[in-house]
Amino acid sequence: MSAREYDVIIAGGGLVGGALACGLAHVGARVAVIEAIPPSHAEQPSFDERTTALAPSTRNIFTAWGLWSDLAGAITPIRHIHCSEQGVLGCTHLDAEAEGTDALGWLAPNRALGATLNRRLAATAGADVYTPAELTSLERRAQNITVTASGAQGEHLLRGSLLVAADGARSRTRDMAGFSVAMQDYRQSAVITNVTPSRHHDGWAYERFTRSGPMAVLPISEGHSTVVWSLSHTAAAERASEPDEVFLAQMQKAFGYRLGRLKECTQRHVYPLHGVHAPRLAGERVALAGNAAHALHPVAGQGLNLSLRDAAELVEIVHSALSAGEDPGAEPALARYSQRRRADIERTRAFTNSLLRGFAIPGRFPRAVRGGALFTLSRCGPARRAFIRLAAGEMAPVPKAACQK
Numbered sequence: 537m538s539a540r541e542y543d544v545i546i547a548g549g550g551l552v553g554g555a556l557a558c559g560l561a562h563v564g565a566r567v568a569v570i571e572a573i574p575p576s577h578a579e580q581p582s583f584d585e586r587t588t589a590l591a592p593s594t595r596n597i598f599t600a601w602g603l604w605s606d607l608a609g610a611i612t613p614i615r616h617i618h619c620s621e622q623g624v625l626g627c628t629h630l631d632a633e634a635e636g637t638d639a640l641g642w643l644a645p646n647r648a649l650g651a652t653l654n655r656r657l658a659a660t661a662g663a664d665v666y667t668p669a670e671l672t673s674l675e676r677r678a679q680n681i682t683v684t685a686s687g688a689q690g691e692h693l694l695r696g697s698l699l700v701a702a703d704g705a706r707s708r709t710r711d712m713a714g715f716s717v718a719m720q721d722y723r724q725s726a727v728i729t730n731v732t733p734s735r736h737h738d739g740w741a742y743e744r745f746t747r748s749g750p751m752a753v754l755p756i757s758e759g760h761s762t763v764v765w766s767l768s769h770t771a772a773a774e775r776a777s778e779p780d781e782v783f784l785a786q787m788q789k790a791f792g793y794r795l796g797r798l799k800e801c802t803q804r805h806v807y808p809l810h811g812v813h814a815p816r817l818a819g820e821r822v823a824l825a826g827n828a829a830h831a832l833h834p835v836a837g838q839g840l841n842l843s844l845r846d847a848a849e850l851v852e853i854v855h856s857a858l859s860a861g862e863d864p865g866a867e868p869a870l871a872r873y874s875q876r877r878r879a880d881i882e883r884t885r886a887f888t889n890s891l892l893r894g895f896a897i898p899g900r901f902p903r904a905v906r907g908g909a910l911f912t913l914s915r916c917g918p919a920r921r922a923f924i925r926l927a928a929g930e931m932a933p934v935p936k937a938a939c940q941k
């Protein structure tokens with residue numbers, strides 16, 4: 537069997553693999569995506585019922601690749617962020633207008649993100665998607681890497697300069713390529729649902745540290761809000777299986793009445809939460825991206841945004857190598873990727889874990905300190921702006937495409 541030739545082969549065509557393929561095709565690279573579960577399938581794990589908070593870095597990247605305007609009809613802007621802790625007086629309020637910007641972030645349904653990416657890939661001549669298919673073998677040579685994509689349409693041999701593992705937190709490609717990884721059990725599951733409050737959200741996003749775990753209540757279309765409530769596994773199972781009115785009463789007790797009365801909720805879904813940290817990001821013609829490289833707790837809404845900055849860095853490295861007639865999968869290119877991504881990944885991971893750990897410390901004194909910190913953050917301009925830049929994913933070093941033009 538003769539091999540089909542590409543510049544980059546991507547294992548996993550979820551949010552990160554799909555976006556990376558769009559970005560690479562946008563700069564003229566020939567790209568193949570091997571995806572186990574087709575986008576239209578009800579069990580597709582990336583383009584599912586969740587709604588994802590997109591940071592300004594993601595808006596900038598999607599704009600650079602011509603994808604943002606395709607999403608316009610599906611997104612809801614965040615105009616205000618309110619951060620509080622149950623039973624504590626201090627709170628933080630961030631206001632887009634006061635910061636001189638149109639929005640602090642946006643909410644996009646994962647299904648709409650998937651539809652946008654897959655529409656683009658289907659319309660792009662330089663991108664081939666093999667699905668349903670899995671990568672079942674890989675063979676590295678000095679000049680290239682050859683993989684087998686096995687699926688419903690039989691076996692295909694694909695050859696490229698670079699293989700990217702973007703097949704999620706439990707990446708098989710990463711294991712086959714010999715990368716080690718540290719897994720972290722957060723001992724929590726996230727319950728997600730959409731609620732209908734009696735008051736319109738008017739663009740307000742709430743992060744509430746409840747006694748049972750962090751709860752994000754984020755604005756979506758038609759005045760509804762989407763909820764991500766991280767709880768112990770037992771509490772999450774209870775919240776997910778109880779009748780709607782019991783769940784709404786529990787949520788109202790923990791969240792309060794900022795949006796008025798919570799009237800209805802949609803079916804709840806549960807996601808066990810695990811962290812992933814790969815000490816080595818690339819080598820020997822393979823690079824890791826997205827959850828395959830680093831999975832984070834959703835408390836700060838950073839996982840996908842960080843991952844898309846991996847994708848943007850890869851696009852820039854592959855583009856500059858191809859433009860210079862160089863090999864995008866050779867060691868200098870991979871070393872550049874590892875070196876350029878390290879600081880952003882470490883910083884975002886530390887930010888996420890410190891929020892999680894800081895708000896988990898029990899006792900009156902830690903609560904009083906947190907209340908003071910939330911109060912101060914609102915009123916101290918430099919601290920507030922540094923916090924916003926960190927959450928926006930624009931704090932250097934990040935790929936050029938992630939920065940505001």
Ligand SMILES: Cc1cc2nc3c(=O)[nH]c(=O)nc-3n(C[C@H](O)[C@H](O)[C@H](O)COP(=O)(O)OP(=O)(O)OC[C@H]3O[C@@H](n4cnc5c(N)ncnc54)[C@H](O)[C@@H]3O)c2cc1C
Pocket residue numbers: 547548549550551552553570571572573580581582586587588589590669670671702703704705707708709726728764807825826827828834837838839840841842843
């Ligand atoms: C409850 C929750 C809420 C979140 N909210 C936010 C948020 O608001 N903002 C944010 O930035 N991030 C958020 N995240 C994180 C975000 O969802 C992840 O960062 C993102 O899904 C990572 O995408 P990925 O493509 O790397 O992995 P995945 O989404 O896991 O996709 C992996 C893809 O690879 C495919 N695959 C798996 N194995 C194989 C194989 N062997 N062969 C071929 N294909 C394979 C899968 O079918 C899938 O399509 C949240 C996460 C959770 C759990």
